[in-house]
Amino acid sequence: MTVSLLMEFVNPMPLELLPALNHLNGEHGSNRAPVFIIKQIAANHDLDAIKTWLLEFSDSPQTQRSYRKEAERLLLWSLLEKKKALSSLTRDDLRDYQHFLIDPQPKARWCGERKLRNNANWRPFQGALSPGSAAQALSIINALFSYLVEAGYLSGNPLGLIRRQLKKHAQAAPKMIERFLEQELWALVVSYIKALPQTTHHQKNHYERIRFLFSLLYLLGPRVSEVADGQMNTIQAIRGQWWWAVTGKGQKTERIPVTEAMLKALMRYRLHYHLPALPMVDEPHALFMNFSGTKGVSANMIYRMVKKIFLDCALSLEKSRPELAAKLKKASTHWLRHTAITHQTDAGIELRYIKRNARHESVETTMLYQHAEEDVWHNAMNAHVNALNDLD
16 A cells, blocks of 8 residues: 555545555565465455455354454554554554554544445444453454464464453453343334334335334344345244244254244235235245345345334434433344343243254353343342331
8 A cells, every 4th residue: 555545544444445455465464474384265465364264154144244343343453553464463463452442542533323334434333342342352353363374374363372361351241141122122112113104105015014024033033144035935834833944053944933923923914015824835035025025135224124213213212211212222133133032031931942942052142141030139139128128
């Protein structure tokens, strides 16, 4: 990158929009592996190396997006703040990056409201990361560096020296899942959706699509990529009961129950599109269809639709319930997955069934959603204090 181009490149931009990096592209990075090491990847530049690493996660779009975010942040910080190629970063540089994650400065350059990636006001951060989120970010970066060392692209992993520290921070991170909507807040979202206008054809179509989408995300608890990739014919009747054959992480396909409530929502949605009430084995329709019903909808578009409903609902609550509005503004599609699993545990469904619904690898992951015991604990303490107060 020339000096003049560096002066123009003053704000972060998504990986796909980066200009030619020239001498900061990493071809001659100080941490590049020596020439006698046989490379296992074709990449000669840092950006290509990152893209190669991300391709390893093509079968898990959500993981890939999460990993891209952290690699993107690091590369942009390296270029803009350190004026270094990623393949020239040292342990000392990464120590500075640790501090940067919990206080991204200058804030105007690095932080802003969520925008589309092609928007000039796009920023990599919405704000400072919590200690737990920062530790998770460093773990992902550690995985990137380790991969590039094994691939013969880098000579060493500058984060390898602090693995114990990363583990310590990870252990100190909150253990319970907190990004979910409590029963009261979920009920307010449902009420908001039911009150959406249905006067015009466009409004009616929007209402039916939103109603079905939120039913799908709440009653089945899928990842957004699973909804975007799903087909109607993956909902099947087996021995008189309905199941969804969902393909998730690692391209594993598993069946989860389609409840009566979900089947009712599905039938309503299909009839709105003038389709037979129940799916047929050979039908070509996407699980969640576009406005005209001709094809599916991308994960990004689903995310934006859900986010818009949350934001609009939050605005309607700002005066009466500002604390709930503030939480709802942060919510996204994945919050609905967490909400679904949490509410299932609150309802007393057996842990083994919830694990299978969520398609978790281990029951320990599912146990992170058990908040009911905390509520009982809190209520018990309140009862104890109230009993003492009665002595006054």
